[in-house]
Amino acid sequence: MSYEKRLKGLLNAGERVALRQLGTPQRIQDYLDTLSINYETGGETYMSPRRVLAEKRAHCFEGAVLAAAALAYHGRKPLLLDFQTRFSDEDHVVALFREGRFWGAISKTNHPVLRYRDAVFASPRELAMSYFNEYALNDGRKSMRAYSAPFDVSRYMPETWVTAEGELQWLVDALDRSRHFPIAPKKNMGHVRKADAIELRAQECVEWERSGKRRHYRYRPTNN
Numbered sequence: 197m198s199y200e201k202r203l204k205g206l207l208n209a210g211e212r213v214a215l216r217q218l219g220t221p222q223r224i225q226d227y228l229d230t231l232s233i234n235y236e237t238g239g240e241t242y243m244s245p246r247r248v249l250a251e252k253r254a255h256c257f258e259g260a261v262l263a264a265a266a267l268a269y270h271g272r273k274p275l276l277l278d279f280q281t282r283f284s285d286e287d288h289v290v291a292l293f294r295e296g297r298f299w300g301a302i303s304k305t306n307h308p309v310l311r312y313r314d315a316v317f318a319s320p321r322e323l324a325m326s327y328f329n330e331y332a333l334n335d336g337r338k339s340m341r342a343y344s345a346p347f348d349v350s351r352y353m354p355e356t357w358v359t360a361e362g363e364l365q366w367l368v369d370a371l372d373r374s375r376h377f378p379i380a381p382k383k384n385m386g387h388v389r390k391a392d393a394i395e396l397r398a399q400e401c402v403e404w405e406r407s408g409k410r411r412h413y414r415y416r417p418t419n420n
Contacts, residue, residue: 199268199350199354200268200269200270200271202353202354203265203268203269203354203358204269206354206355206358206359207246207358207359210249211245211246211249211359214227214249215265215266215269215270216269218266218269218270219270221263221267221293221300221302221312221315224263224266224267224291224302225263225302225303225312227266228254228259228262228263228302228303228304229403230252231248231252231253231254231259231304232252232253232404232408232410233253233254233255233306233402233403233404234251234253234254234255234258235406236255237406241255241258241363242257242258242363242364242365242367242368243258243363243364244261244357244358244359244360244361244364245261245262245265245266245357245358245359246358246359246360246361247361248261248262249262254304255304256288256289256290256303256304256305256310257289257364257368258304259302259303259304260276260289260290260291260302260303260304261276261289261291261349261357261364261367263290263291263302263304264276264291264349265354265357265358267291267293268349268350268354268358272293273294273348273350274291274348274349274350275291275292275293275346275347275348275349276289276290276291276292276344276346276347276349276371277289277290277291277292277301277320277323277324277343277344277346277347278343278344278347278371278372278374278376279324279327279331279340279342279343279344280340280341280342280343280344280372280376281331281339281340281341282339282341283333283337283339285331285333285339287372288303288305288310288327288331289371290302290303290310290313291303292320292323292346293315294315295315296315297318298315298316298317298318299313299315299317299318299319299320299322299323300312300313300314300315300316300317300323301313301323306402306403306404307399307401307402307403308398308399308401309327309330309331309398309399310327310330310331313326320343320345320346321343321377324343325379327340328340328379329391330391330395330399332390332391332395332396332399334396334399335390336390336391336392336393336396337390337391338388338389338390338391340379341378341379341385342376342377342378342379343376343377343379344371344374344375344376344377345374345375345376345377347370347371347374349367352367401413
């Protein structure tokens with residue numbers, strides 16, 4: 197039995213309807229954007245796609261795993277990409293996809309940066325580098341230090357991650373232990389410039405408030 201068929205056989209009717217509608221990376225991203233941010237007010241979570249679909253909320257890891265499940269449902273490889281950081285910043289996880297020879301990423305985040313990437317990147321490294329300059333703490337220090345090789349979640353049976361009722365801490369740990377590549381030599385990283393104040397101000401925007409209310413932004417062009 198193919199991985200795709202095994203996955204579909206585990207889903208209930210509502211889950212099949214939901215994933216059937218997410219036939220492209222663009223539609224997957226549009227759906228993730230409708231989910232409120234999981235602020236983990238009740239404690240740390242690593243929910244499966246089944247639980248995310250039920251609760252309609254997600255943080256970056258949960259959004260990436262749901263995206264991977266949707267890709268697998270439609271016969272694509274469920275690939276994750278992990279970003280490791282320093283200075284006590286949080287890691288970030290996205291789902292990878294390919295269009296021909298080029299790579300893109302699906303991302304769940306509450307901020308203007310670290311978001312979706314169109315499939316215009318020639319390699320996973322090239323894509324990963326597109327996140328570097330905006331990956332900064334509130335004091336301007338750029339914190340991204342390594343990125344993983346594409347991590348194929350189909351090495352695990354879908355019942356262990358797509359429809360699991362428990363936390364996916366084991367998958368987080370496996371992803372964290374997987375092969376990672378440094379951004380640049382330590383000598384280069386010692387000369388990284390801090391983000392500008394205008395960049396940090398932009399990062400203060402959030403899409404979802406803790407109350408669960410979604411903010412809607414409209415572009416208002418100005419004369420420069």
